[in-house]
Amino acid sequence: MSFKSSYLNEVYEGLAKRNAEQKEFLQAVREVFESLEPVVAAHPGLEKNGIMERLTEPERAVLFRVPWVDDSGKVRVNRGYRVQFSSAIGPYKGGLRFHPSVNLSIIKFLGFEQTFKNSLTGLPMGGGKGGSDFDPKGKSDTEVMRFCQSFMTELYRHIGPNCDVPAGDIGVGGREIGYLFGQYKRIRNEFTGVLTGKGIPYGGSLARTEATGYGLCYFTKEMLAANGMSFEGKKIVISGSGNVATYANQKATQLGGRVIAMSDSNGYIVDENGIDYKVIKEIKEVKRARIKTYPEYVSGAKYVEGSSGIWNVPCDIALPCATQNELPLEGAKALVSNGCKAVAEGANMPSTPEAIAYLQANNILFAPAKASNAGGVATSGLEMSQNSLRLSWTFDEVDERLHNIMKNIYANAAQAAEIYGMKGNLVAGANIAGFTKVADAMIAHGIV
Incomplete structure (x- = not known):
C-alpha cells in the first residue's frame, strides 16, 4: 500500500530500503504516516524542512556489549541498546526493556512511538528507548545486579538528568532500577534524577x-x-x-x-x-x-x-x-x-x-497506545519534576495531576482528529496532536 503523498512515499521507501529487516519499526512508521497524510498536504513546509526524514532517523543509536558473570562463574555476554530518537521538546525519555526478544527494530519502534507519546503528555520530554536481550527470569538477585552494573557502566556515558532519563519497561522493575541507579551514582559520584521508577526512599514518586x-x-x-x-x-x-x-x-x-x-x-x-x-x-x-x-x-x-x-x-x-x-x-x-x-x-x-x-x-x-498508555511516562515526568525541585508530592497530588493529563490527552487527540476531518479516529488524532508539537519545535530549532 502506498501513500497519497509523494513526499511520504519517498521517505518511507527510503526508510524501508535502509531498514528492511526492522519490521516493527517500519510498522510503527507506516501507522503514523497514514495518520499524517492530511497534515502533510496542508503544510508544505514540512517537506521543505525535511521533517519526516529527520523524524524517522534517531538522533543517536548506541549498541554495546554487556559482559557479566553468572553464579557458576561463567562469563555471559548480552547486547545493550539506547536509541535517542528526538530531543526536540525535551531530554530523551523512555524505558529500558530486558527481554530475549529485544533487538534494534523493537527499540527503534518503541523510541519512535515514545516521541509522540511524550509530546501528548504536555510535559517537556523527548523520545528514547533502550534495553537488552538479557532475560531476568530465572536469574538470581546477584546475577541481575551484576548484569545491571555492567549495563550501566556503559550506559552512564550517554544519559543524565538534562540529557536522557531512562525508566523501566518489560523486565525492568524496581529491583533493576535500584541496581542501575546505584551503579550510576557510584560511577558519577552524584545523586540526580537520572532514572525514573525509583524506589520511594531514594527519589521515586508515589503513584508511579x-x-x-x-x-x-x-x-x-x-x-x-x-x-x-x-x-x-x-x-x-x-x-x-x-x-x-x-x-x-x-x-x-x-x-x-x-x-x-x-x-x-x-x-x-x-x-x-x-x-x-x-x-x-x-x-x-x-x-x-x-x-x-x-x-x-x-x-x-x-x-x-x-x-x-x-x-x-x-x-x-x-x-x-x-x-x-x-x-x-x-x-x-x-x-x-x-x-x-x-x-x-x-x-x-x-x-x-x-x-x-x-x-x-x-x-x-x-x-491507541501512544495516548492511552501515556500515564506511565507522564508520571515519570512528574517524578523528574519532583527530583529537580527536591520535593515529594503525595499520592493524591500525583494521581490528580495524572488524571488531568490523561483527560487533556483525550481532548487534544479528539480535537486534532476532528480538525482534520476524522472525528472519532483517536489513532489519527493522537498521531497528529503528538506530531504537531514536535514538528513545530524542530522547525524552530533550524536544521539540527
Missing part, C-alpha cells in the same frame, strides 16, 4: 507504580463518556498480568467495572465474579509464579492454556496490556462478534494494523 494502568482507565473513561458510556457494570478482559494489567484491573474495578479475564505468556484465567488484583500481585510480585495458580487462591476461577484465546472471552471492554502485536485480526473479529464496545491499548502497539482497521470499521471505540 500504578500510573500506566490508572492512566489507561482514566483515558478510557473519557472515551466512554464522550460516547454516552461508562465502566459501570461492564465486563472487562485484560491481557497480561504485569504492572500495567494489575493496576488497570484495580482502577477499572474502582470505576464500577468487573475484570473477568487476565493472562500471562502461558495462558489465561477467567473469573466471572471479578479477578482480585491483590491475588494477581501476590502471584506475580511475591511468589513470581505463573497465572495458572490463580484458581488455587480463588474457587470458581478457571485456567485455560494458551494466552491468545483470551480474546474469545465475551466482554464489553478489552484492554490489551501484555506486548506488541498480541491482538491479531482473529482476536478483533472475536471481540466484535461477542459484542465488545471498546478497546484501549495498555501495552505498546499491542494490536496489529489489520486488527485496528477491523475494530474501527465495526464502530468499536479504539484508544
Whole structure:
C-alpha cells in the first residue's frame, strides 16, 4: 500500500530500503504516516524542512556489549541498546526493556512511538528507548545486579538528568532500577534524577507504580463518556498480568467495572465474579509464579492454556496490556462478534494494523497506545519534576495531576482528529496532536 503523498512515499521507501529487516519499526512508521497524510498536504513546509526524514532517523543509536558473570562463574555476554530518537521538546525519555526478544527494530519502534507519546503528555520530554536481550527470569538477585552494573557502566556515558532519563519497561522493575541507579551514582559520584521508577526512599514518586494502568482507565473513561458510556457494570478482559494489567484491573474495578479475564505468556484465567488484583500481585510480585495458580487462591476461577484465546472471552471492554502485536485480526473479529464496545491499548502497539482497521470499521471505540498508555511516562515526568525541585508530592497530588493529563490527552487527540476531518479516529488524532508539537519545535530549532 502506498501513500497519497509523494513526499511520504519517498521517505518511507527510503526508510524501508535502509531498514528492511526492522519490521516493527517500519510498522510503527507506516501507522503514523497514514495518520499524517492530511497534515502533510496542508503544510508544505514540512517537506521543505525535511521533517519526516529527520523524524524517522534517531538522533543517536548506541549498541554495546554487556559482559557479566553468572553464579557458576561463567562469563555471559548480552547486547545493550539506547536509541535517542528526538530531543526536540525535551531530554530523551523512555524505558529500558530486558527481554530475549529485544533487538534494534523493537527499540527503534518503541523510541519512535515514545516521541509522540511524550509530546501528548504536555510535559517537556523527548523520545528514547533502550534495553537488552538479557532475560531476568530465572536469574538470581546477584546475577541481575551484576548484569545491571555492567549495563550501566556503559550506559552512564550517554544519559543524565538534562540529557536522557531512562525508566523501566518489560523486565525492568524496581529491583533493576535500584541496581542501575546505584551503579550510576557510584560511577558519577552524584545523586540526580537520572532514572525514573525509583524506589520511594531514594527519589521515586508515589503513584508511579500504578500510573500506566490508572492512566489507561482514566483515558478510557473519557472515551466512554464522550460516547454516552461508562465502566459501570461492564465486563472487562485484560491481557497480561504485569504492572500495567494489575493496576488497570484495580482502577477499572474502582470505576464500577468487573475484570473477568487476565493472562500471562502461558495462558489465561477467567473469573466471572471479578479477578482480585491483590491475588494477581501476590502471584506475580511475591511468589513470581505463573497465572495458572490463580484458581488455587480463588474457587470458581478457571485456567485455560494458551494466552491468545483470551480474546474469545465475551466482554464489553478489552484492554490489551501484555506486548506488541498480541491482538491479531482473529482476536478483533472475536471481540466484535461477542459484542465488545471498546478497546484501549495498555501495552505498546499491542494490536496489529489489520486488527485496528477491523475494530474501527465495526464502530468499536479504539484508544491507541501512544495516548492511552501515556500515564506511565507522564508520571515519570512528574517524578523528574519532583527530583529537580527536591520535593515529594503525595499520592493524591500525583494521581490528580495524572488524571488531568490523561483527560487533556483525550481532548487534544479528539480535537486534532476532528480538525482534520476524522472525528472519532483517536489513532489519527493522537498521531497528529503528538506530531504537531514536535514538528513545530524542530522547525524552530533550524536544521539540527
